[in-house]
Amino acid sequence: MKLTIQVNEGPYQHQASDSAYHFTKAALEKGHEIFRVFFYHDGVNNGTRLTTPPQDDRNVVNRWSELSKEHDLDLVICVAAAQRRGIVDDGEAERNGKDATNIADGFRISGLGQLIEGAVQSDRLVVFGD
Amino acid sequence: MAEDIKKLMYVNRRAPYGTIYAWESLEVVLIGAAFDQDVSLAFMDDGVYQLMKGQNTEAAGMKNFSPTYSALGDYEVTKIYVEKESLEERGLTLDDLQHLVWEDEDDDWAERDSIHLVSRAELADVMAEHDMMFNF
Known part of the structure; x- marks a missing residue:
C-alpha cells in the first residue's frame, strides 16, 4: 500500500x-511504500538539527534523518509553518534574510501542495497528532 | 485527470484562536483548491466557533482570519457541513454563523448556501463517502 504520513x-x-516514526518504520519493514512524510503545524520542529536531547534519551530528529537515508524517504516540511x-x-x-540555517539532513522545505x-x-x- | 480526483474532507474540530490549527487548516484548504479535487469541509466540536460571525480579535492581538471563510466559494469550496449537535451543545444556531454562499455558474450564477446543517449521524455518513480526511 502507498502511504503518506502527516506529523x-x-x-x-x-x-x-514518535508514533509516526514507529509506524513509518514498521510500514517500510512490511514492504509498504511511503510516498512522503509531511510535517505541519509544530511538526516542522522535527526538522531542526539544532535539537540536543539528553544522551540517554532518543534523538527524534536524527532518527528521522537516518530513516530517510536508509529508505530514501521524502521528508517535507511545510514552508508556511516553517x-x-x-x-x-x-x-x-537567502529569501528572508536570515543569518543561519537549521534544517536537519534528509528534510526539505516545500509547499502545502506537497501534502495535497x-x-x-x-x-x-x-x-x-491530536 | 479525472482518475486523480478524490473526495477530500477537511475536518475542523478546534476553536479558532486558542491554537493555530484552524488557521493552518484554512491555509491547506486554500492551497488545496488549486488541485481541482472534490472538496468538503466539516466543522464539529469547538470547530463550529471558527464560523461565528462578528469575530473581533483586537483585544487578543491576533489576526482575525474569519473573513477568509467567505472567500471559500470563490475557491470552489461549496460544501460545508456543520454538525448540529456541536452547535446545540454550545448554545449556538445557524444564525450565529457567517452566511457563506457560492455562485452556481450552471444556473446564471445564482447564490447558493454553502453551509449544510447535519446531525452527528448524518455527518458520519458524509465522512464515510470521502476518500481522504484531513483532520485539524
Whole structure:
C-alpha cells in the first residue's frame, strides 16, 4: 500500500512524532511504500538539527534523518509553518534574510501542495497528532 | 485527470484562536483548491466557533482570519457541513454563523448556501463517502 504520513506535533512535547516514526518504520519493514512524510503545524520542529536531547534519551530528529537515508524517504516540511516557527534551509535563509540555517539532513522545505499531492497520490493519508 | 480526483474532507474540530490549527487548516484548504479535487469541509466540536460571525480579535492581538471563510466559494469550496449537535451543545444556531454562499455558474450564477446543517449521524455518513480526511 502507498502511504503518506502527516506529523502535526513537535518532538518531545508530544508523542505524535514518535508514533509516526514507529509506524513509518514498521510500514517500510512490511514492504509498504511511503510516498512522503509531511510535517505541519509544530511538526516542522522535527526538522531542526539544532535539537540536543539528553544522551540517554532518543534523538527524534536524527532518527528521522537516518530513516530517510536508509529508505530514501521524502521528508517535507511545510514552508508556511516553517517560516512562522524558524525552520530554515539555505533557500529560505537567502529569501528572508536570515543569518543561519537549521534544517536537519534528509528534510526539505516545500509547499502545502506537497501534502495535497500526497493525499491524492496515496492509498491512505495517516495523520499523527491530536 | 479525472482518475486523480478524490473526495477530500477537511475536518475542523478546534476553536479558532486558542491554537493555530484552524488557521493552518484554512491555509491547506486554500492551497488545496488549486488541485481541482472534490472538496468538503466539516466543522464539529469547538470547530463550529471558527464560523461565528462578528469575530473581533483586537483585544487578543491576533489576526482575525474569519473573513477568509467567505472567500471559500470563490475557491470552489461549496460544501460545508456543520454538525448540529456541536452547535446545540454550545448554545449556538445557524444564525450565529457567517452566511457563506457560492455562485452556481450552471444556473446564471445564482447564490447558493454553502453551509449544510447535519446531525452527528448524518455527518458520519458524509465522512464515510470521502476518500481522504484531513483532520485539524
